[in-house]
Amino acid sequence: MPQRIALVDCNNFYVSCERVFEPKLKDTPVAVLSNNDGCFIARSNEVKALGVPMGAPAFQYKALIRKHGIRLFSPNFELYGDLSDRVFATLRPFTEGLEIYSIDEAFARLPQMSPEDSEIYGREIRQTILKATGIPVSVGIASTKTLAKVALALLKQTPEKTGVLDIDSLPDLDARLDGLPVREIWGVGHAFAGRLDRLGISTAGELKRADQGQIRKVLHVVGLRTVLELNGYPCLTLEEAHDPCQSVLCSRSFSREVKTFAELSEAVAAFTARAAEKLRKECRVAGVIRVFVETNRFREKEWYENMKSAALPRETNGTPDLIAIALSALKQIYRPGRNYKRAGVLLLELRDERFLQPDLFGSAEEMKREVELMKVLDAINNRFGRGTARFLAEGIQQSWKMKRPMKSPAYTTRISEIPVAKC
DNA sequence: TCTGGGGTCCTAGGACCC
C-alpha cells in the first residue's frame, strides 16, 4: 500500500489568528496587511469574494475597504508564530512523522489506512485542532506531497465544506485534473506555466500525461519531479528534521524615504542586529555578510539598487562585529542624493557555532566575553521586548522604522497583553 | 501620498586549473 501523506493547511491563517481573539469577526470581511500597511497578505473568504488579490496594494482598494467595512490589521507575527506552534503541537500526536513546511502548513505521514478511513481520521484532526486552538484547517491526503497539494486545490473547488479530501476517494479524479489549471500545481509558477502553455499543456491532467523527456528539457529536473509526483511516484521526501538554515535575511521597507547616510546606516545596523539575533537563536555563525539598498522601484525614474558582500575576518554571530562590517560595506554602495526606500542584510556561509574558533590574532578570552555579552543582550530583549537593549549605531528615534498602527495585542506571548475576561 | 518579507534550489557562464 502506498504511503499516506496529509497536508494540513490553516485556512486564511493570519485572519483566523485575529478572529480567535475577536470572535465577532467571524463571517465578516477581514484582512491582514504587510508592514507599513502596504499590501494584502491574508484575506478572509469574504474579502477574496470581493476580488481582492493576494499581494494587492492596499491604497488601490481604499474605496472597497470603506464600502464593505473590511476590518484591517497590521501584521502581528508574534501572535501568528505562537498559534502556529500550538496548531502543530496538536497535530503531531496524530502522525508518524511531521514536516512543518511553513507557518501555516505541514506535511504529515499518516498511519496506513483506506481512503475512507483516512478521511474520517482527517476530520478528527480538524476537529481537534479547531477545539484546541480555534484555528480551522483543511486536510488534503494522497500518496505524494504534490498530490496532497492537488487534493487541497480540489477541495477549494467543492462547495461542501468538509475540509478533508483523500484524493484516492475521488471516482472521477482524471476528469477533475483536466479541470484544474496547470498554474495551480505546486511547483508550477508564472514562468513554468508560460513554457508549458507553449507546449500545449494547460491543465494538471495534461501535465500528468506529458512526455517526460520533453518536460525534463524544458523545466529541468525540478519540473520532471512534479510530473512524477503527479503520477504517484514520490520524489519529495518528508523532511522531518529541521534543517539548519543556510542564510538569514532581515530587510525592511522604510515608512518614508531615507536620504542621509546617517539614517541609512542606523537602519542597516538595526537590521544587522536583528539578523544576528536570529543567527544566535539558530546556534549558527556567519562567514559572509551582504548589505543591499534600493530606492523606490515604483516611483524613481532612475531606480537604484546595489549590494555588497563582505567576508568576515572570522566567523561570528556577535552583533558588534557584524555591524562594523555591514557599515563599511554600506559605505561602498551608498550614493548621496538618492531616496532610499528599502534596505537589508543577508548573512551567508552559515555554520554550526560549535565549530567556532578564535582567529590567529584574537584571544579565546575575548571571544568568550563576546559570547557572554550576547547572551545577556538576548536575555534582556526576550524578557522585556525586542530592542529594549540595543547598540547606539541602531539609532534612538528610528523615525524610518516601519509602522504597524493596526496591530492587535500579543495576546498569547506578553503577560501585559493577555485578554481580560469581564463578567 | 500609499506597492511585504523570508526562504530554498537549480542553472548558466566565466575563471581557473591541470
Added chain:
DNA sequence: TCTGGGGTCCTAGGACCC
C-alpha cells in the same frame, strides 16, 4: 596553417514556495 578536454568553484540570476 595548425590551437584539447575535462573538471571545479564561484557568482548572478531565475525559478519556485509561503
